Structures are given as C-alpha cells and as structure tokens.
Amino acid sequence: MSEIRTRFAPSPTGYLHVGGVRTALFAWLVARQAGGKFILRIEDTDRARLVEGAPKHIQESLNWLGLSPDEGPFFQSKRLDIYKKWADKLVASGRAYADPFSPAEVQTFRELAAGGKQPFRFRDFRPKDPPEWDGKMPLRFKSEPKDYSWHDEVMGNLSAGADAIDDFILMKSDGYPTYNFAHIVDDAEMAISHVIRGQEFVASMPNYLNLYEALGLAPPKFATVPHIMAPSGNKKLSKRDGAKDILDYSNEGYLPEALVSFLSTLGWNDGTDQEIFTCEELIKKFALSRVQKSGARFDEQRLLWTSGYFIRETPLEKLFELAKGFWPPEAAKASDDYKKQVLALVQERLKFLAELPSLTNFFFKDLPFDKSLITDNKQLKKFDKNELVVLLEVAKVRLEASDFTVNDLIKKLNALLEETKQKPAVLFSLIRIATTNAPASPALASTLAVLGKERSLKRIDNFLKNFSD
C-alpha cells in the first residue's frame, strides 16, 4: 500500500478559525496514525482576496496546536508552470477550450436559460469555433456528462446524475488556475492519498471526477467534514457568531491540547464514554468513519470545561511556565515562589489563563474597601456593625498569635469559632472579606497563609478603619 499523505489547503484570505482548524486536525490525525505525511498548501490563486501575512498566521496557528506540516508550505502561485503543463495537455486532447465570452455575454446566456425554465449550463452554450487558447482568455473544461457514484470516508456512498456535470473554468484570464483545477493537479502531483475538506465541495464532486478522467488521473480517497455550526440557529459558524482567530485562544491562555481535544469531539467520538482525548489517544483512535455526517454546533461552555480540565491536569511547574505573561501588572515585583503559591490555589478554578488577574489580583495589591461585600452578604447583613467590628477585633488578636502556616491557621480559626460561638459562614466570611476585599477567594486558611501575617493583619486594620467610619 502506498504512503498515506493528507493535506490542509487553506486560502490565505484571513485568519484561521475553529472550522478550518478542525479540518486540518482530522487530516493531520489521518496522516499521523498511518505514519504518513501531512502537507500544507497555500491556495493563493485568487489574487484579489489575498490578505498579507495570512500564510504566516496560518502556520503559526497550526504550530501552536502542534499540527505542524511535514511538507510545505507550498504556494500555488509559485507553481503556475505546472498548471500550464496540464492545461496544455487538456487542450491537446480536446478536453478544454478557450472561452471567448465576456461576463456580460455569459449573463445573457444565463437569462436565456432562466427564461426557458431550464437550469443554466455552460456546456449548452459552447462556442462553435473556439479560438485558440492564448493564455489571456479563460480556459474552460469540456465536460462529458455522465452519472457518478463514489465513496466518501465520512458520508458513505454518494452519487449524482449527469445533470450535475458542467463545463467550468480551469485557467482564469489573469493566468492563474481556479481552485477547481489547481487542487486536482496539486493533489496528484503531491501524491495526496486522502482529500479531507469541508462539505462545500461535495456538490462539485461529479465535476472533479469528470476532470480526473480527462486528466487520466486516479482519484484519491475523499472525506467530507461537515461544517461547525453557530451556537444559535442553523448556519455555518462565522466571525459574526464568535468564530475567533485560533491565535486568540492562544492569547487568552487556552491550552492547545484542550483545543485539540474539544475540536476532535465536535463531530467525532470513539464509541465509548470518553470525553477527553490527548493527542496520542487521538492518533490511536481517530477514524474518519466515525465522524458525524451532520454539522455540530460550537459549544462555548464545553470548550471552557475542556480547557479547565486540561489546566487542572497540568503540573504546577509547567503551568507556571505557561502562565508567564498572564499575571496582573502588580505581580511583576512578586517572587516566583509567591506566584507559584498563588497559582496553586487558583489552578482548579482557572478556565483559561487570562482569568488569572481577576482571580488573583488581591494577592498582589490592596483592593479598595467595598462596603457592599458586607451589606450584600447573606449572613453578615443580619449583623449589627458594632458586632462585626468586635468580632473582627477578636479575630485580629488571635491571628496575631499565629505563625501563619496553614495548619496553625486552621487551628486558630477553629479556636475562634469556639470562642465566638459563631458559624464559619459568619466568621470566615468576615475575615475573608476583611483580608481580601474580593467577592471570592480560595479557602480562607490557605489564602491567609499565602498573603502572609503582616499583609493580612494590616488589611484587617485598614478594614476596621474604613468600616468604622
């Protein structure tokens, strides 16, 4: 059996989003699991829609996810001589003709067909005496209509009638090939074994099959991956629906492993109850035949859950490395050791690393006094202000006697509960608010231990001063 070779072939018209990346991931997995090659090909034949920097951006996105190509990137714009060669071959065999019609004339044909209630087909309007192709006119494929049935690794057996066949442009008047022509030539030249792509191309399959025959090429295997749908409504996910640049996820501190796992289970599963997959597991278990035939909705909640899961599973040292660049500005002067302690406390509640500042800011700077934390608190709002002040003053004295290790703090706090005859819901809330001024924090004893004795007591003092006013 010949080598498995798959490709990802985006057009450089902008950034990569989850839809494109999932297709790339599937192609990458098919290559990896067979010990084959994954090839990146930039389809830059539409000169008008090129976006500068897009190829680099696409490569960075793939690299971040760990889907680096084994070959490429190849640029179609640098392979024009190859397409020319194949085009000449088609002209010689009579399977391509120069198209002498202007867009306006084509439009007239179209209206003519519409008037006759017939579906418009170029092949019904072929020129009687096509001029010789000079490379300046568009070159059109001369189709030979017939029925086709073929196998799709995802969709199963597909078929279409001869009505689906028509002449189409191979070479444009600017000298560049169309996608319809170039991708077939390239897939053959690059010995691609599996063409894995989005479902927008299934309708053109009969035409492609017709062209393969005209070129004398054996078609590769095909796999059609359904679109990722927008969270609401039944439409393809687009930028408007929050289809972010894949590098945005990197910038927000999602782990690439999480994106890969999430994307793989969006329209694929291994038939078991497994919900999370590492890359290695995917390489072992992925199968095109188990990819869903219908489009799957993008579920932000599930992405967050997946992301949080991977963050929790990451060893602290590694997470600390990954978290560099995400700390709040005030953390700049804090020691690595201190930051690691903080990170250990918030690791289990992080969904993505950009949440770090909002979760940890009070560890690095004094937050402003906020009376509503007391007055809105279910337990504390029932108390008289003076009662709370007295309670906190007692707490302060007892905490002054602690060495601020977690164990000792727990001991002291428990003793305080006894002494004051208060519930944790009251006493701990009060101390937590006084020492953090934050609406939420990790467990009290751990928080105090990391904050340290001096800072904790100072904050209680400040809180008492503000609260008494």
Add this chain to the structure above:
RNA sequence: GGCCCCUUCGUCUAGUGGUCCAGGACAUCUGGUUCUCAUCCAGAAAAUCGCGGGUUCGAAUCCCGCAGGGGUCACCA
C-alpha cells in the same frame, strides 16, 4: 428553484432489529465537602429517537412519503 446531503435530551453524542418506556458528557438545578468562587462527590430534571405510513412476533435501528435544516449551482476557494 434544480441537484446532493443531514435529522436521538437545550448542546455534543452512544446506539447498525429484541439486553433502549434510549446510555454518557457539557450546561441547568438540589444536597454534601467547616465561608465565598471553583474543584470533587452524590442526586434530580431533561429526547413520545423530525412527522406519517409500511415491513416484522418485535424498529431509534430496514423501506417509502412528507416536513425541516444544510451544502451547491462564480474567471471564490
């Protein structure tokens, strides 16, 4: 509109004629983990398997029709 494809809890899905009055996960809700947020644990609610006909002793699973959704009909990919 023509052609092609799809249709199981809100969402992602398991399920290929009986073990499914449909299982898992996310989200939601409840309880527990000495306070909050989160984690973790336990539990609840949630799909008459798009609808209607068949075939069969028996259908989410096979067949037909319908409806809804998607894709496509470019010198874009």
